[in-house]
Amino acid sequence: MSVRPFMQLYVSDFVGDTLALSAEQIGAYMLLLMSMWNADGELPDEADTLSRIARIRIEDWPAAWSKLSPFFDAGNGKITHGRLSEELAKFARKSAARSDAGKRGAEAKALKYNKPSQAIASGLLKHSSETRIKKAGATLSDPTDGPAKMVRLDRTLHPELFAACETVRGKTAPSSPWSFPADVYARAVVIAQQQAAMLETADEGTAH
Structure with missing residues (x-):
């Protein structure tokens, strides 16, 4: 019940x-x-x-x-x-939407006030599977790989993530591909997911 x-x-x-x-x-x-x-x-x-x-x-x-x-x-x-x-059914959809929004908000708050750990960074990658990033066929490396903990992105292959990394970094990358610090990348994943979710919501509204 x-x-x-x-x-x-x-x-x-x-x-x-x-x-x-x-x-x-x-x-x-x-x-x-x-x-x-x-x-x-x-x-x-x-x-x-x-x-x-x-x-x-x-x-x-x-x-x-x-x-x-x-x-x-x-x-x-x-x-x-x-x-x-x-x-x-309407109640269930609203409850699921509120729960999803709460989880995204908690992730964003954690990234804002705490340095992302390896577990958080890896978890963000796993939860990006249903976003437009995944739909674009992006294959991304783990941000914790390598001693410098950098993530190398190509603007052409991953435009949403590349732009989000630039937003977090506060300046444009000099070239593409470019290597971003793992903490910048982890925060960019959250931004890209939120943008993709808003676009998908808008698409659903248009379809109805």
């Missing part, structure tokens, strides 16, 4: 859809929806369980369910609700 702080209720739609229900049936409907929300969108299609959730006596349940069943979808021993399932 997932814990969620609230369930979206579209009041006008709800009132309009339940005009034919009695006060008791509306209460039963709300109890079923709230229980379903906490149960990840489905409940067992069992009269005794549903009547208990709805606070209706089992002998009165058939009559009540005849009014309530049109609001639900039944199958495979479960009942679901179309609108509620959509809201659960």
Whole structure:
């Protein structure tokens, strides 16, 4: 069971859809929806369980369910609700987006206030697999390789990372390819990832 702080209720739609229900049936409907929300969108299609959730006596349940069943979808021993399932999916997408943003913010803050360690630098490389850098076919060396801990980049092959390294460094590289310090490179990876994420978000918005 997932814990969620609230369930979206579209009041006008709800009132309009339940005009034919009695006060008791509306209460039963709300109890079923709230229980379903906490149960990840489905409940067992069992009269005794549903009547208990709805606070209706089992002998009165058939009559009540005849009014309530049109609001639900039944199958495979479960009942679901179309609108509620959509809201659960929307909630999951928002939660995932917030979690991802929090992780990126934590990485950026750590890089700002602390010298990147080998573990952080290597981790940033691993997490760049879904960015436009990876889509461009870039094959990058580990920033901790070599005694000087430098990363050599070609502007033509890795334009986003090259530009991000220049931004972190605060000046343009004299030539390409150019070797950047590992800490500069690690911070540049975060910048490039954030820029790629914003571009992908914009692309998704345009597609819809």
